[in-house]
Structures are given as C-alpha cells and as structure tokens.
Amino acid sequence: MQRIERISDLREAVKILREGGKQVGLVPTMGALHEGHLSLVNTAKSNCDIVLVSTFVNPTQFNDPHDYETYPRTPKEDAELLRSAGVDILFAPSEEEVYPEPDTRQFDLGNVGAVMEGPRRPGHFNGVCQIVSKLFDFVEPDLAFFGEKDFQQIAVIRRMLEITGQNVKIFPCPIVREADGLAKSSRNLLLKPEWRAIAPTIHKVMIESLTWKGILSPQATRNKVIEMLNATEYLRVEYYDIVDGRTLKSISTWAESKEPVGCITVYCGDIRLIDNIHY
Numbered sequence: 001m002q003r004i005e006r007i008s009d010l011r012e013a014v015k016i017l018r019e020g021g022k023q024v025g026l027v028p029t030m031g032a033l034h035e036g037h038l039s040l041v042n043t044a045k046s047n048c049d050i051v052l053v054s055t056f057v058n059p060t061q062f063n064d065p066h067d068y069e070t071y072p073r074t075p076k077e078d079a080e081l082l083r084s085a086g087v088d089i090l091f092a093p094s095e096e097e098v099y100p101e102p103d104t105r106q107f108d109l110g111n112v113g114a115v116m117e118g119p120r121r122p123g124h125f126n127g128v129c130q131i132v133s134k135l136f137d138f139v140e141p142d143l144a145f146f147g148e149k150d151f152q153q154i155a156v157i158r159r160m161l162e163i164t165g166q167n168v169k170i171f172p173c174p175i176v177r178e179a180d181g182l183a184k185s186s187r188n189l190l191l192k193p194e195w196r197a198i199a200p201t202i203h204k205v206m207i208e209s210l211t212w213k214g215i216l217s218p219q220a221t222r223n224k225v226i227e228m229l230n231a232t233e234y235l236r237v238e239y240y241d242i243v244d245g246r247t248l249k250s251i252s253t254w255a256e257s258k259e260p261v262g263c264i265t266v267y268c269g270d271i272r273l274i275d276n277i278h279y
C-alpha cells in the first residue's frame with residue numbers, strides 16, 4: 001500500500017496503477033476506521049481492480065467547531081487496517097493541500113439538500129460536495145463507495161454529479177451494525193458507557209415500527225417512534241422523517257413510494273447519532 005499526502009503524487013500513482021484500463025474504486029472516509037468502512041473497502045475490492053481510500057477530516061462540512069475538534073482521529077491504526085485489508089493507496093492529505101485557498105463553490109442541491117440534515121447542519125452538505133467533487137477530480141474513479149448509514153448523503157452526491165457532470169458510478173453499501181443493532185459509527189467512540197448501553201434502542205424501536213406499517217400511516221408511525229425514543233433515558237430525537245428513498249420527500253401514504261425510508265437523528269447523551277431503515 002502506498003500512503004500519499006500530495007495531490008500531484010496521487011495523480012501520478014493512479015495514472016500508473018490504472019494502466020491497461022483497470023477499474024479504479026474510491027472509498028472516501030474521514031478516518032477513525034471501523035468495520036463499516038471495511039465493508040465498503042471489501043465491496044470496492046470485489047468490484048474494482050484498484051482501491052483507494054481517503055481519510056481526510058474535511059473542515060468545510062463541520063457546522064459545529066466543537067464537533068470538528070473532537071472528531072476521533074486514529075491515523076496510525078487507520079493505515080495499519082487499510083494495509084492489511086489490501087488497499088492500493090491511502091490518501092491522507094493535509095488541509096493546506098486540499099484547500100490551498102478557500103473553496104467558495106455553492107452547490108444548488110434542491111430538495112435533497114433542504115430536508116432532514118440540511119437545515120440542521122447548515123453548510124454541511126455543501127462542504128461534503130466540495131470535498132467529494134475535489135476527490136473525484138484528483139482520482140477520477142470509475143466507482144465510488146458510500147455507506148447507506150449516511151442515506152441522505154448518497155442522494156446529495158448523486159445531485160452533485162448532475163451539477164458537476166463528473167462521470168462516477170455511485171455504489172451504495174448496506175449499514176453495518178454492532179451485535180446489539182447500533183449502527184457502527186466513528187462517533188460511537190464518544191459515547192459514555194451509560195449512553196452506549198441505551199443507544200441500541202434506536203434501531204430496536206425502528207425495527208419494531210416495521211410491524212406498524214399495515215396499521216398506521218407514515219405520519220402516525222413517525223410520531224410513535226419519536227414518542228417511544230423520547231421516553232427513553234438519555235435519548236432525544238431531533239427528527240424522524242419517513243421519505244421516498246430517491247426524492248427524499250416526506251410521504252403521507254405508504255402507496256406513495258416504492259422505497260419508503262425512515263431517517264432519524266437522535267442525541268444519545270450529547271452525541272448526535274444517525275440511522276435509517278427501509279420500510
């Protein structure tokens with residue numbers, strides 16, 4: 001595995017590795033790697049000849065400076081993990097390398113950027129589009145792998161590609177969970193033991209809500225999920241929306257969508273966790 005920090009070195013290394021028409025796969029991450037990331041890497045390895053992973057904690061997507069400062073960083077462990085996973089290139093640039101000058105681009109994301117995480121994390125998805133479009137420009141991957149844990153992010157990146165005209169195939173990967181159902185996340189490392197013990201309730205209640213589909217409307221299902229979770233110590237729901245998986249528009253009847261998805265953000269103690277489920 002090559003560990004690369006400079007964009008020029010990255011372009012050169014990718015050019016050599018892709019010779020002969022090899023398929024290049026990119027897995028963008030912010031490091032602090034866990035099995036969720038590894039499943040993306042393994043899916044990339046099964047579908048591509050060359051696999052690149054980036055581990056850049058992108059400052060422009062953090063609307064909260066405290067969140068940026070406390071975001072877990074484990075560069076040594078990340079490199080070891082990726083090496084043993086058989087990754088070809090680890091791209092770990094500095095902030096100055098990626099943003100030699102401020103990126104002032106504003107992406108017009110429409111509805112997929114205006115709902116759920118959009119208004120709650122102002123500027124977040126614009127920052128995600130800035131970094132992901134840069135990474136696509138540096139690497140020119142054939143495929144890029146994203147986890148469905150960040151369900152809205154996938155719709156945002158698809159919209160970004162319409163705007164930039166970049167030709168990258170997006171490959172969504174299923175959510176990897178802990179044995180108790182909690183979606184794996186780098187931010188789980190920040191949970192105090194008593195919060196961690198309660199956190200699986202989020203997925204448990206969402207799973208239970210699948211059985212209400214025949215009886216309750218999407219709106220009533222949503223309200224009941226929120227009520228049950230808010231009644232649990234340490235949990236406070238920020239939002240729970242049941243939307244169409246492609247448009248991310250809220251649905252009022254189940255028949256309205258072929259792919260209804262419930263997307264949630266919950267504070268567990270003072271850590272903000274996201275999750276989702278397909279109905």
Ligand SMILES: Nc1ncnc2c1ncn2[C@@H]1O[C@H](COP(=O)(O)OP(=O)(O)OP(=O)(O)O)[C@@H](O)[C@H]1O
Pocket residue numbers: 028029030031036037039040145146147148149150173174175176177183184185186187188
């Ligand atoms: N549990 C998971 N299952 C599948 N994919 C995941 C999982 N966790 C993260 N990913 C995916 O890995 C990629 C990088 O995510 P990121 O580095 O932000 O990690 P994270 O664990 O989601 O961190 P956090 O949510 O705390 O920011 C994203 O595409 C994300 O959706």
Ligand SMILES: CC(C)(CO)[C@@H](O)C(=O)[O-]
Pocket residue numbers: 028029030056058061128131132150153
């Ligand atoms: C896609 C991403 C790596 C961009 O910084 C980030 O938003 C993430 O980890 O999901």
Ligand code: BAL
Pocket residue numbers: 030061062150
């Ligand atoms: N996985 C999404 C990155 C973030 O929360 O900023």
